[in-house]
Amino acid sequence: MNRLPATPTQKIDHDRRIRFVFAGRQLEGLKADTVASALWAAGVRTWSRSFEYHRPRGLYDLEGEGASGLVSIDGVPNRSAGTTLLERGMTIAAQNVSGSPDRDVYGALDRFDRWMPAGFYYRLFHRPYRAWPFFQDRMRALAGLGRLDVDARHDPGVRTEWYMNADVAVVGGGAAGMSAALAAAEHVDRVCLFEARPWLGGHLDWRVREVGGRPLRERAIELARQVAGHSSIRVLTHAPVTGVWGENLVTGFQVGPRGDGGATEGYDERHWECRAHTIVVATGALERPLVFEANDRPGVMQVDTAWRLARHYGVRPGEQIVFSTADDLALEAAADLADLGVQIVAVADARPEGLDGELAARLRDLGVELMPGSAAAAVGGRRGVTGVEIAPLEGGQARSFPCDVVVAAAGRQPEIGVLSSAGAGFEYSAHAAAFVPKSLPDGVFPAGRVLGLTDVEAIEASGVVAGLNAATACGALARSGSGDGESRDADERALGSAIRDAEGRLAGLPGPAAGSGHVRGPMTGKGRKAFLDYDEDGTWKNAAQCVEQGFDVPELAKRFGNFGLGPGQYRVPGQNLAMAMAELTGRPVGDIQCTTVRPPLIPPSLATLVGPGHDVHKRTPLHEDQTARGAIFRQAGAWKRARYFSDDFSCREEIRNVRENVGLLDSSPLGKFRVFGPDALRALQRVYISNMTAVGEGRCKYAAMCNDTGNIIDDGVVTRVGRDDFYFTTSSNRAGGTVEWFRYHTRYDGWDYNLVNLTDNLASINIAGPNARAVLSRVTDSDLSGGAFPYMGYREIQVGDSIPARCLRLGFVGELSYELHFLASYAQHVWDLLMDAGAEFGIGPFGLEAQNCMRAEKGHIIIGTESEQRVTLLDIGMGWMWDRSDTESRKVGAPALRACADQTDRLKLVGLRLDDTAGRKSPEGPADGALVTAREEILGYVCTTRYSESLGWRYALALVRDGRAERGTSVELFQDLGDGPRRFAAMVVPPHFYDPDGARLRG
Amino acid sequence: MTFRITCPVCGSRDVYEFTYGGHERGPRPAQEGLSAEEHFRWAQFRTTRAEAQEEWWYHGAGCGVWFSMWRNPATNREERPEPVDARGTGPTTEGDGE
């Protein structure tokens, strides 16, 4: 293993080896390695192939900045090698590879770039038009990143979510972010600090350079210790931010203990959202890649990649390394690597002057050749780096250096993702050669390197300023002190002077260092293989082609040349694209805007977005009883409901027992409401389309609600239980929206009424069938005879010894039936009483599907099944409910019904009787949703269709265009469920099939 | 899209807790003599202007109150128009729901 001796900056544990498999080979890494550091240490150089040209790619960055670093792990594609921790037994596969990573069968595409200019796919394949499907198939086979084995079952592990509120959210746990959190936490109570890496410290974490007499790393440790010990700061590490949304909602995910080293407890990854009053953005800086020929070769890497390989993972980045960089941090990295015993052959710096004198002297002392004003022009080698050409940027002779690693960067660019997602604007600073924040949204405060700062003390001081400003802006003053004027004034003065002090300190420290404005090295050719964007193989030449075609600003080049459309988004091509467009068009960079950054800034895994698989549902008070009786449950609205009591999904036995005997249904999800008060009747008159003054005591009135378009939105029964006191039911799905609906439509009126949702307080059991009265009379002393308690009657009865129940004599399923509403806590007891009383009749439970079949046979509609947006109350044959004479109540829906009452050619509810032979067996019939046709014209569709044992034929309720399907006409039902078209003959009949006169439910 | 809304009863809460009830367009018109056109103009038409407007919100996950407030849908911020509006419709009081 190619490891350096242990140092305190390393995260790895040299004694804990972790075995894993890459491309079929057994390899070994160390505890706390990332996949990338382990692969590099094991000598693997290529672990993906590029998207377009299939060029070998591997380690460029350790931060998940693009597609080059994506691998497939245990069958899950597109995992970031640089940020995913190595776990025991991982099977890692190279991505976008046909064959082996080193010998890819599509690698030849690399030689065809001449015939694949920018916009190639858009311009070529659409002519002739009929050829497009052919090309589309072939391109699809090559397109996309990673392959998902759709047949494999992936264990997503434990995925959870967390919702936080904060006064101040700090994004970035480096020196600036930690300083901001500490400063803010002195004035507010809730500070949340989010850091993408598994540890705090930012770039100070691995730097041993001494500033003010002590290593920078010690300052990072000191700040991290203070942050961890502060009771007002909550720290989330390994928690990348995916975006900032309206009014400072910060979202992200966090890798948990199970995903972070294989613990068995906790979670693998969780989604989090933090609603903050204000945000400090201290996301630091990214490297700006240097563009030169073959700058994508495995072995060409970022400064921090080489540095962190050595400092964090104890991996020797290469045997012989050449730097082509442009800032003092890179000089520090080169000197530090040399100190660690890594051979640095030469350091080219694009800046002709202004190099840190101390670092330059140290490099020369270490025997490293320093070449100011020079940069890499090209690297040699086919699968890896064998050497690099360095040449002066102002012209001159190139020199070749043999090496296996080239550390290359054109400079640093602020990591603007989070700021941009929050809505900040940016401007180009020619001094720093970087786009820095210009306009900031309310409550967002940048700090540190994202401002272009380079001096470590200034970075820290800017964090203090941002933290204090963020605390002030989120109302720290308003909440400090006891609230009396004098102490608040004192607090205000103290915070004000703290901000002035911090700003004064920052002003006395160095601002951003001068940056190099170069994008490319002194390359000679057109830049055929000099990449601005690795993800989509966007070259310098492609950028020039974009300009030639008129796509001469980044937003256009992004679309036409695919710059920044890959997983890395703005990171690798971000600022370079703007600078390249400036160079290619001869305009100043300041006139050009970078492309818009879009969330998610870091892609979370789909499993994390899916989350813990919310199966949120309500259970009725009889759920356990129904489970014990073998119920098969289905989600129905908010509820889990017993749908079947056997695996005969036609429910033949359940239906037969209700039709011929007696059955029991748990109908607890039914909406149940009390409305009372002097204006209760006025409210009912407003929302119900029916005449509610006709609601009497002891009687149930069937009534419906419409919306302002005349669609029926609810039906149920209403009864009067006192002078200004009413009790009503709604359909189960409508229960949750009823209070909102009443209050909305009476919001101007100032009426005095109260509406109470009793749905969850009261259980409901429906006893139905010819023997229902006989069974119920055994558990109550009340007179249930037809004379004393007629159909549509309402009584308050006592069940058993002491249970008061509201009893409604209704007939949804078309049989004699009673609905009992009573306190939910008695549900099991009442159910048991009824089952015991009915035992000698052979009473049995029935489920939702049996109820559905029986109500449909009866022609009783379910809203949303036999009605829809295009269908009014009149269209489903229920216009009789509408009190047309009442304009005084301003009923919701009445004007719309009036407007469409005389319209023709509307969808109307009809009944269909299917041809006997075709409809005999239910699998032979059509399904719900089949089309109703006549002479190859679509007239409508089937809402519900079943084969009825009671009728002996198959029926359907259908919505059919008015005037096209009179009673007695023949129509055809058509369906194609993927197994070929099928047609069924049917005849239009009235939509009441079973007991059309209602003799049974009145019995 | 996400923002906060100030409920007159519960204070500043996440928009997820609320239901939108459309912009303020006056009470339900009298139905006597109301033409279909007038009804649908009142019931269906939305102004969709990118400026502060009075809107109705229902705090379903909180106190269950409908209230009206001024908000600019272009910025999602609560915002009252200038005190003297060129159209002559100044802001009305908040929280005049039932």
Ligand SMILES: [Zn+2]
């Ligand atoms: Zn509220």
